[in-house]
Amino acid sequence: MEEYSPQKIDKKWQKYWEENKTFSSRVNTNKPKFYVLDMFPYPSGAGLHVGHPLGYIASDIYARYKRLLGFNVLHPMGYDSFGLPAEQYAIQTGQHPAVTTKTNIEGGVDNEGNKIIGYRKQLDKIGFSFDWDREIRTSDPNYYQWTQWIFKEIFNCWYNNKTQRAEKIEKLVKCFEKEGNTNINAATNYDKVFSSSDWKDFKEEEKQEVLLEYRLVYLSNTWVNWCPELGTVLANDEVKNGVSERGGHPVEQKKMRQWCMRITAYADRLIKDLDNLDWTDAIKDTQKNWIGKSQGASIFFKTNGEKRHTIEVFTTRPDTIFGVSFIVLAPEHELVKKITTKDQEKVIKKYQNSSKLKTERERISNVKITTGAFTGAYAIHPFTNKKIPIWIGDYVLANYGTGAVMSVPCGDQRDWEFAKQFSLDIPNVFKDKDLSKGAFTEKDATIINSKFLDGLSVKEAIKLAILNIEKKGYGKGKTQYKIRDAVFSRQRYWGEPFPVYYKGKTPYILKEENTVKLPEIDKYLPTADGSPPLARAQKDSWGIDYPGDRMEYNTMPGWAGSSWYFLRFMDPNNEKEFVNKEIANYWQNVDLYIGGAEHATGHLLYSRFWTKILYDLNYIPFNEPFQKLINQGMIQGNSRFIYKLKSEVTNHTNPIYFSKSIVEDLEKRKADPIEKFKEKLKKTSLYYVNQKTINLLYESLQSYVSKIHVDINLVSGYELDTQAFKKSRKEFNKSEFVFEDEKFLCPGEIEKMSKSKYNVQTPDALVEKFGADTLRCYEMFLGPLEQHKPWDIQGITGVEGFLKKLWRLFYKDNKLNISNDEPTKQELKSIHKAIKKTQEDLERYSFNTPVSIFMICVNELSTLKCNKKAILSDLCLIISPYAPHICEELWQKLGNKESISFAKFPKHNPKYLVENSHKYPVSFNGKMRFILELSVNSSKEEIEKQVIKNEKTLKYLEGKTPKKVIVVPGKIVNIVV
RNA sequence: GCCCGAGUGGUGGAAUUGGUAGACACGCAAGACUUAAAAUCUUGUGACCAUCUGGUCGUGCGGGUUCAAGUCCCGCCUCGGGUACCA
Structure with missing residues (x-):
C-alpha cells in the first residue's frame, strides 16, 4: 500500500501551487470578492514560532473556504520590515539593516554565522495559499515612496470642522485670501485672528508658519515621551506602564519640536464609526x-x-461650580511663573524641580501620595466673586485638557484628598451627602448651596450651568478627548525618510516626483550634538536636489508603513498611483482581518485614521479599513527549568544540576535523612566535599542554586535527556546531575514564548515530523482561536491519526480502491451532516470545531467501510481548507485533473438528514430518565399518549398522576409530578 | 479604581436560539495482532454509592426566574486582558 507520506505530498503540492500560480488573484467583476488579511509580521532574526502561524492558518482556511464557495479571494502576505531590532543590530555590528532584513526574510547566515531559515521558507512549508506576486515590504523604496506620497497628501490638507472632513490646503489658502480666518472652523491650535489683508501682508515664511498650524501633519513644540536609552521619542501607545514597550527603558516627558499627526480631528468619527x-x-x-x-x-x-491673567480649566461637572474652593495647575503650566508671589517663589521652584525629576513611572507608582505647593496667587470665582487659592500639584497633567483644574473637593476624590492634605475648604453642594470619609462622586444627588442651581438634579444642573456660563461669557460647553495628536517623527535610521527639506526653520515638501531614499551613513548612531543618525548623511548622498538648507533628519514611525499596506496589496506594482481607484473600488476594504489584540490602540487606530483621510480626499471609496476583525490568542510557551549549583558554594569545577523536585519539594526531601541525600550526590563530585557543605545544602539547598531555563528540545515528556544536554553546548560538556530515581525530571511552567526562555517550538520541526496538514489541523484543534493557550503537543497524535485514517479510506488490501457505486443512505447522511456543520461553523468563525466534525465523519465512514467516489469527493472538499496537501493528493487519486481549489464546496441536501424517528429524552421534574424513540410525524398529543402509556413512565410515576406533561416536538418530553 | 473577557472530567475542549452536560481528542486502564516494538484495532474511563437493574451529586460560590439553567436575572469569589491622578 502506498503509505501516507506527508513530507512527500507537502513538497509535491507546494511546488505545484507555486508553478501553476494557483492562488493568484485578479480583479474579476463577474465574481464576488473576498479580502482575507493577516497582520503582516516584522521579520525578526529569531524566525517564526508556532504562535505566529496560528492566525495565518485560520485566515488561510477561511480564504480556501471562500474560494470553494466561488469568491474571488485576495489573500496576500508581506513584511513590516522597518523597525528597531535591525537598527540595534546595525549599531552593534555595523551590518546594514537592509541586509539583516533581507536575510531574515529570504534566509542566509547572520553576522555571527548562525543559519537563518528565513520567514518565507518557514511560511512556505505550512502550505499557505498566499498570492506571493503581491508581496510587499515596507522598507522597499518602491513601497515607501508611496508612504511618502501619502505623507505629502496629509501635509497638504487641513480638517474642516464644518464639513467634518479633510480638505485640500489650497482651498484654505483661497479662503484666507478672500476673508482671512474668521469664518474658518478648523481643527487647529491656532487662536489668532487675521483678515484677508493681514494674510496678504504676511511674508512667505509667516504664511507657511500659519498654514503649518492648520495642516493635518504639523511641526509642534509639544510634550513628548522621550526615551533616552533608545534615543528617540515614542508615541503614547509605544509606552506601557511608564517604560518603552520595546526594551522596557524609562521614558520621560520632554518638550520637543516634532512632527505630529492631527488624529484628534478624527476622534469623534473614530468613535462613531466603530x-x-x-x-x-x-x-x-x-x-x-x-x-x-x-x-x-x-x-x-x-x-x-x-x-489679570486668565486660567482656563476643563470640567465634566460644571454643576459643581459652586463647590470650587481652589484651583490646581500642572507644575509645568506656563502661568505658574507669572502668578507666583515673591514669598512663594522658592517653594514653587522646589516643587517644580522635584516633579520634573520624577519619571513617568514614579508618578504612576506614587498615585496615593498627594503633593502640591501654593503659588500665593488667587483667582476670582466667576459667580460668587470669592477669592480662591491657586496651587500647583502633579496630579494635574500638563498635557490633558488645559493643564488646570477647578477643584471641587466635595465631588472629586483627588480634590478631596488634596484639600485634606493642605487643609483647604470643602464646601458641600450635595443635599444630604456625607463628606467626612471622602468625596461624593456619584451623580444621583440634588444640588444645594448653588444659587440658581439649587434643587436641580445633577443632569439638569449640568445643562443649566453651561447655559449660564456661556451667557455670561465665563466659558463654553466643550468636548474633550484624552487622545493626543500622534507624534510622527523618530530619531532613528531604519524608517521612512521624510519628503521634507528646510529653509531656515520652515519645512517644505519635496515635489511630487521625488522619492527620498534612505541615504548611506557611516554609523547608525545619533551625531555628537544629538541630532538623529540621518544628520550624518552627506549632502550628495541624499540623491536629490532640494532647494533648501537641509533635509529632515527624522524618520517616520513604525506605524507609517503599516497604516496603509492593505491598500497596496490590491495593486502592488502600480508605478503611477499608490492604488488605482477602480481596483480599490473592486476589492473594497478587508472582509476578514486576523491579528493580535495588542495593536488595538496603535496600528488598528492609525490605519482607521489614514483610511479616513484618504477617503475624505476621494482616493478610496470606503472609510474603514477592516470590516471584520478577529484577535487570535497568544500561544504561550511551556518552559522547563533546571537548578544550577552556584559555583561559589564549593570550589568544584564542573557545573552541577539539581532537578525541581529536589530543590523545591522541601518536605519530601526533609523526610529523608541526610544520609539518603548524600547518597543522591554519589554520582557527582559533590559527594567528596566536606560534611559541612553537605549539611548546608541539605538544610537550605534553595538558596545555593539558581533556576535556569533549559532548552525544551532536550526534554521529552518531563525527562531531560542529560546526554543531549551535555552535547548541546561547550560549557555544558562536563555537567553533572543529581538524579531522582534514575531520572532527571523538569516539569513545565507557562510563560511567553521567546528565544531567551528556550521554550520556542518552531513550526519547522513539527512540519518535518508530522507534515503541514497535521500542524494546521492541530493548531486549530487546540481550542478557540481567540483564546490564549499554552503550547502542548500531547494531542497532536490524535490529529495525525485522523489524517492517516482519512488516507486509509481510499485503500483496501494495499491497493487504491474507489467505487463508483451509489452511496447508501447512511453514507449520505454522514457526509451531509458534516457538510452542513462545517459550513455553519466556518460561517461563525469557529475554527476548532470543524476538526471534530471531520473526525466524526471519517470515523463513521471507516466503520461503514465507505469507498464511494461521490462521498469521498465531498469529504476531500470540506477538509481541504484545513488539510490542503493530503486533500489535493486524494482529489487527484479520485481522478481529478485540476487543483481542488477550483472545485465547488458541496451543498448539503436536507433530504439526506431527514430522520423518521426522534429519540425523545423523557424527563421527570427535569431529570432525564430514559429515551423513547418515536416517529417525527407524531403530534404533541400522540407523543404524550405514547409516553404516558410507556411502562417505564409508570415506574417513575410511582402511582402518582402527572401534574403537567410538557412536549416539545422534535426535542424533549418533561413530566411534572 | 474603572472597562472588558473567562471559570465545565486527570488534560485541551464541545454543547449556535434555555431542552439528553462532557461531543471530538489527549492521557490512563484492559484486551487483540506481534518473538518484541512500532503501527493498527476493540472495550472502558465525571465523582460517589450499589453485586447488577440502578441511585445520588455534578459546569467557580450563594440566591432567583422556569416544566426545564453551563446557557437568563441578582449578589459575590478567583483568574486573565486593557486602562489609569484624564479633571
Whole structure:
C-alpha cells in the first residue's frame, strides 16, 4: 500500500501551487470578492514560532473556504520590515539593516554565522495559499515612496470642522485670501485672528508658519515621551506602564519640536464609526477608552493680581461650580511663573524641580501620595466673586485638557484628598451627602448651596450651568478627548525618510516626483550634538536636489508603513498611483482581518485614521479599513527549568544540576535523612566535599542554586535527556546531575514564548515530523482561536491519526480502491451532516470545531467501510481548507485533473438528514430518565399518549398522576409530578 | 479604581436560539495482532454509592426566574486582558 507520506505530498503540492500560480488573484467583476488579511509580521532574526502561524492558518482556511464557495479571494502576505531590532543590530555590528532584513526574510547566515531559515521558507512549508506576486515590504523604496506620497497628501490638507472632513490646503489658502480666518472652523491650535489683508501682508515664511498650524501633519513644540536609552521619542501607545514597550527603558516627558499627526480631528468619527464594524466589544471599548471622549465645559477664572491673567480649566461637572474652593495647575503650566508671589517663589521652584525629576513611572507608582505647593496667587470665582487659592500639584497633567483644574473637593476624590492634605475648604453642594470619609462622586444627588442651581438634579444642573456660563461669557460647553495628536517623527535610521527639506526653520515638501531614499551613513548612531543618525548623511548622498538648507533628519514611525499596506496589496506594482481607484473600488476594504489584540490602540487606530483621510480626499471609496476583525490568542510557551549549583558554594569545577523536585519539594526531601541525600550526590563530585557543605545544602539547598531555563528540545515528556544536554553546548560538556530515581525530571511552567526562555517550538520541526496538514489541523484543534493557550503537543497524535485514517479510506488490501457505486443512505447522511456543520461553523468563525466534525465523519465512514467516489469527493472538499496537501493528493487519486481549489464546496441536501424517528429524552421534574424513540410525524398529543402509556413512565410515576406533561416536538418530553 | 473577557472530567475542549452536560481528542486502564516494538484495532474511563437493574451529586460560590439553567436575572469569589491622578 502506498503509505501516507506527508513530507512527500507537502513538497509535491507546494511546488505545484507555486508553478501553476494557483492562488493568484485578479480583479474579476463577474465574481464576488473576498479580502482575507493577516497582520503582516516584522521579520525578526529569531524566525517564526508556532504562535505566529496560528492566525495565518485560520485566515488561510477561511480564504480556501471562500474560494470553494466561488469568491474571488485576495489573500496576500508581506513584511513590516522597518523597525528597531535591525537598527540595534546595525549599531552593534555595523551590518546594514537592509541586509539583516533581507536575510531574515529570504534566509542566509547572520553576522555571527548562525543559519537563518528565513520567514518565507518557514511560511512556505505550512502550505499557505498566499498570492506571493503581491508581496510587499515596507522598507522597499518602491513601497515607501508611496508612504511618502501619502505623507505629502496629509501635509497638504487641513480638517474642516464644518464639513467634518479633510480638505485640500489650497482651498484654505483661497479662503484666507478672500476673508482671512474668521469664518474658518478648523481643527487647529491656532487662536489668532487675521483678515484677508493681514494674510496678504504676511511674508512667505509667516504664511507657511500659519498654514503649518492648520495642516493635518504639523511641526509642534509639544510634550513628548522621550526615551533616552533608545534615543528617540515614542508615541503614547509605544509606552506601557511608564517604560518603552520595546526594551522596557524609562521614558520621560520632554518638550520637543516634532512632527505630529492631527488624529484628534478624527476622534469623534473614530468613535462613531466603530458601530458599523464587526469587531469584539473588548477591542471597541479599548479604542473608545483610548480616545477618551468626555463632555463638559471649559471655564475661565481670572486671577486677582495686578496683571489679570486668565486660567482656563476643563470640567465634566460644571454643576459643581459652586463647590470650587481652589484651583490646581500642572507644575509645568506656563502661568505658574507669572502668578507666583515673591514669598512663594522658592517653594514653587522646589516643587517644580522635584516633579520634573520624577519619571513617568514614579508618578504612576506614587498615585496615593498627594503633593502640591501654593503659588500665593488667587483667582476670582466667576459667580460668587470669592477669592480662591491657586496651587500647583502633579496630579494635574500638563498635557490633558488645559493643564488646570477647578477643584471641587466635595465631588472629586483627588480634590478631596488634596484639600485634606493642605487643609483647604470643602464646601458641600450635595443635599444630604456625607463628606467626612471622602468625596461624593456619584451623580444621583440634588444640588444645594448653588444659587440658581439649587434643587436641580445633577443632569439638569449640568445643562443649566453651561447655559449660564456661556451667557455670561465665563466659558463654553466643550468636548474633550484624552487622545493626543500622534507624534510622527523618530530619531532613528531604519524608517521612512521624510519628503521634507528646510529653509531656515520652515519645512517644505519635496515635489511630487521625488522619492527620498534612505541615504548611506557611516554609523547608525545619533551625531555628537544629538541630532538623529540621518544628520550624518552627506549632502550628495541624499540623491536629490532640494532647494533648501537641509533635509529632515527624522524618520517616520513604525506605524507609517503599516497604516496603509492593505491598500497596496490590491495593486502592488502600480508605478503611477499608490492604488488605482477602480481596483480599490473592486476589492473594497478587508472582509476578514486576523491579528493580535495588542495593536488595538496603535496600528488598528492609525490605519482607521489614514483610511479616513484618504477617503475624505476621494482616493478610496470606503472609510474603514477592516470590516471584520478577529484577535487570535497568544500561544504561550511551556518552559522547563533546571537548578544550577552556584559555583561559589564549593570550589568544584564542573557545573552541577539539581532537578525541581529536589530543590523545591522541601518536605519530601526533609523526610529523608541526610544520609539518603548524600547518597543522591554519589554520582557527582559533590559527594567528596566536606560534611559541612553537605549539611548546608541539605538544610537550605534553595538558596545555593539558581533556576535556569533549559532548552525544551532536550526534554521529552518531563525527562531531560542529560546526554543531549551535555552535547548541546561547550560549557555544558562536563555537567553533572543529581538524579531522582534514575531520572532527571523538569516539569513545565507557562510563560511567553521567546528565544531567551528556550521554550520556542518552531513550526519547522513539527512540519518535518508530522507534515503541514497535521500542524494546521492541530493548531486549530487546540481550542478557540481567540483564546490564549499554552503550547502542548500531547494531542497532536490524535490529529495525525485522523489524517492517516482519512488516507486509509481510499485503500483496501494495499491497493487504491474507489467505487463508483451509489452511496447508501447512511453514507449520505454522514457526509451531509458534516457538510452542513462545517459550513455553519466556518460561517461563525469557529475554527476548532470543524476538526471534530471531520473526525466524526471519517470515523463513521471507516466503520461503514465507505469507498464511494461521490462521498469521498465531498469529504476531500470540506477538509481541504484545513488539510490542503493530503486533500489535493486524494482529489487527484479520485481522478481529478485540476487543483481542488477550483472545485465547488458541496451543498448539503436536507433530504439526506431527514430522520423518521426522534429519540425523545423523557424527563421527570427535569431529570432525564430514559429515551423513547418515536416517529417525527407524531403530534404533541400522540407523543404524550405514547409516553404516558410507556411502562417505564409508570415506574417513575410511582402511582402518582402527572401534574403537567410538557412536549416539545422534535426535542424533549418533561413530566411534572 | 474603572472597562472588558473567562471559570465545565486527570488534560485541551464541545454543547449556535434555555431542552439528553462532557461531543471530538489527549492521557490512563484492559484486551487483540506481534518473538518484541512500532503501527493498527476493540472495550472502558465525571465523582460517589450499589453485586447488577440502578441511585445520588455534578459546569467557580450563594440566591432567583422556569416544566426545564453551563446557557437568563441578582449578589459575590478567583483568574486573565486593557486602562489609569484624564479633571
